[in-house]
Amino acid sequence: MKWSFGPLALLLLIPALVVACSPFGDDDGETVTVGSKDFAEELILGEMYAQLLEDHGINVERALNLGGTNIAHEALINGDIDLYPEYTGTALLAILSMETMSDPDEVYRIVSEEYAEQFDLVWLEQAPMNNANALATSREFSEANNLTTISQMVEMAGEIRLAAVPDFEEREDGLAGLMQVYGDFELQEFLVFDPGIKYEAFLDGDADVVQVFGTDGQIGGYDLVVLEDDQGxxxxxxxxxxxxxxxxxxxxxxxxxxxxxxxxxxxEIMTDLNWMVEGPEGRDPADVARDFLIENGLIDE
Structure with missing residues (x-):
């Protein structure tokens, strides 16, 4: 079973969000609405958060698979959801439009302070996992074209078909950011796919390079070569x-x-969990989350 997540899910969730009209779902503040973006890792994390809260006796409404970053962020600041998993680098570049930086603790400090000041939002503890944006290609294409860095990709951009998710083109940490840092370039073709079918299109030969995230299980599963972000x-x-x-x-x-x-x-852990959902097993994100929490003694069976 393949998991496919797309914008249509937002339309299907609207009635549920209308019912959960207060920030906490019910009047006494006891129900918490957990959201997520529209790809496997976010669904797994959203389920982990929801199941942990439920195990501690908190009533939970799920609003998972909302869409991209902007949709999830707007749902949070509008009070349609109470929390969702977000990434420090995404917050820094895509939401706050600040300059990039490499120190994880400094990025976390800045986004925490800015979110509190601008949005009345609180960042809880960050995880050690780093799900960095990246570009990857097949090992065959990399070796045939001596392609190992993004700078090299830019040099041959006119021959490159790049596959990415819908919000990548305009984001400061997406195609717009690549052109700012690496200089203007023109791809042979820029192709947009929903997260659930992006890799399928790439593997079918529709693209030469694909946008990936550092903890995608497909990187190891399909033996992809991640291009070095040599300009940072x-x-x-x-x-x-x-x-x-x-x-x-x-x-x-x-x-x-x-x-x-x-x-x-x-x-490493997150990559393995993602592959359980997006690999040959095709497991349900809720089951993967539950098994992980049980194995680590965080919830009861």
Whole structure:
């Protein structure tokens, strides 16, 4: 079974979001609405957060698979959801439009301060995993074209068909950022696919280079070559739950509950979990999340 996540999911979720019309779902602040973006890792993390809260007796509404970064962020600041997993580098570049930097702790400090000041949002602890943006190609294409860096890709851009997700073209950490850092270039073709079918299109030969994330299980599963970001566009992308301040005020135990899982989420672990969903097993993200939490003694069977 292949998991495909697309913008249509947002339309299907609108009635549920209307019902959960208050920031906490019900009037007494006891229900917490957990959101996520529209790719496997976000669904796994969203399920982890939801199941951890439920195991501690908190009522949870799920609004998973919302869409891209902007959709999830707007849902959070509008109060349609109370929390969702976000990445420090995404917050720095795509939301705050700040300059890139390489120090993970400094990126975390800045996004935490800016989110609190601008949006009344709280970043909980960041995980050690780094799901950095990247570009990758097949080993065959890399060896045939001596292609190992993004600078080399830019030199042959007119021969490159690049496959990416819908919001990549305009994001400061996407194609727009690549052109700012690496100079203007013109691709043979820029192809947009929903996250669930991006790799399928690449493997079918529709593209030469594909946008990837550092913890994608497909990188190892398909023996892809990640191109070196030799001009340093991309900052660290450590994940953390981002929570509405008023949700934390109503449910202060959320922080301790969710922070407990964060140190366990290494890049290696997350890559393996992602591959369980997107690889040949095609497992349900909720089951993968549950098994991980049980194995680590964070919830009861």
């Amino acid at each position: 566009l991309w900052p660290p992308y450590h994940v953390a739950p981002v929570v509405r301040e008023d949700a934390l005020d109503a449910n202060p135990e959320i922080a301790d509950i969710l922070n407990e899982v964060q140190p366990l989420l290494t890049s």
